[in-house]
Amino acid sequence: MKLSLKIFVFSVILASSILLIGFVLRSKMDPLLMGGVGIFLFAICQFLFIRYLTRGMEVASAQLSLIRGTKEFLYLEGGRFKELADLQVELNAFSVANHENYLSQKRYSENLSHELLTPLAIIRTKAELLLQAPDLREVDLQHLDSIIQTVGRLSNLNRGLILLSKINNRQFVDVEKLDIAELVSESLENFEDQIRKKQLAVRVNLTQKLQLESNLNLMRILIANLIKNAVFHNIEEGYVHIDLNGQMLRIENSGLPNDHDPNLFFQRFVSDKNADHSIGLGLSIVKEICQTLGFTITYESIDALHILRLDFLTKV
């Protein structure tokens, strides 16, 4: 039944019953007081009735907010009047279509990344062959160099996208016992050169051990990306402080003041314009891994000071 009709029928029944009660009690009470009580009763019943009717809407919006940004789709039922039931049917159809869009977009980007690998290999190998040519002028070599470097950037970007989709598809399932402090020191070694070059003061406090059951590959990528971020988006003679306690890894580093919205920090392709040719995927990989492994990551920046907190134990 339509909402207007439903309310009309309800109101008629309600008004008649109040009139009926008033008729039965008419001699014993002041008519003015009785009118007031009648209106009050009418209002309360009306309120409860409307609430009963709109309950479906609240459920719908709660569910909508729940699935926003996830891979789920919506299934609503139980509209108590025709318009709401119709709206629910449309919302369900919309949500299913949206989900299908998401899946096909995902398939598309996955296929695209894989299809790109062979052409990239062709360009890279041809450039390497050209590099062997005798009598190349310096300027020719420079053109060649920039082709090779660009292929490198493209393939890094591509690798990042493939990694993201793999994390997204839950392709890293093996779990083993990991020593976080060990992984942090291992990862730091890989950035020795950059740390030396920038003359960064690195202070590491890993005295408190933290052991976790988790996926080794993802954890390695996660920690490497965080340390890399702290080292590369740093300034000459800056610092990196790494602290690990029983629950949290905290990385603080100097850098340039951040002019991005901190909420955009983990978004794809929001890269530091001071870092030439950075592909801007590192932190969205971080976010995706944290979501997959159930860690909480927060970022805070106070002027030129940047703090990342990776909480291994508190679930979001």
Place this chain on the structure above:
Amino acid sequence: MKLLFVEDDQDLLKSMLFYFNEIGYNCEKAKTVAEAVEKVGVYDYDCIILDLVLPDGSGLDLLEEIKLRKIDVGIIILSANSNLDDKLKGLDRGADDYLTKPFHLSELNSRIKSIIRRKKQGGNAVITFNELEINTDAQEVHVNKELIHLTKKEFDLLLYLIFNKNKVVAKSSISEHLWGDFMDQSDSFDSVYSHVKNLKRKLKEGGGQDYIKSLYGIGYIFKT
């Protein structure tokens, strides 16, 4: 030394054949699993470079065939699929190594060399070149019988350049070889430069010849 390249992409195949022919390998090609199975049955190869996705099936089928016939050959899987499962499956079925596209020819060359060394020379760990003596097990380098101290990165760099001797090795290839793929290449170019510089200096101080030439810093070549 005989190599078999199993790859269905014509352009990529051409690149590899050209490069490895020039180095002096005897190279053959196969574009399908069937063709590869046939060739493996007839000829002996030192190393097979195998793409996994082929028109008539998976390169993994060829691995099964080779295992079944107990053929002793080095195998490097070359694939557009960086899927970990595929990698493990391949290594499980007898492949020796795994390289993901897009790879550098110099990286492929160095992998082929080390597999052939392992297979043929019964694990002889010492590579000798004029006054240089490189022990890959102990990770030591002797110049004129005198030990010189190299860092791990310098050692890997020297070995990489020697494996690719007389070929220009792009600095991005060196960068990827030394640091893997987790670092943006442009960030590591300065490091490549300084490692090459230090390596050259240490070899020279040890009394070695200056084999390593820079091509305007764009690539490096170990010239013999």
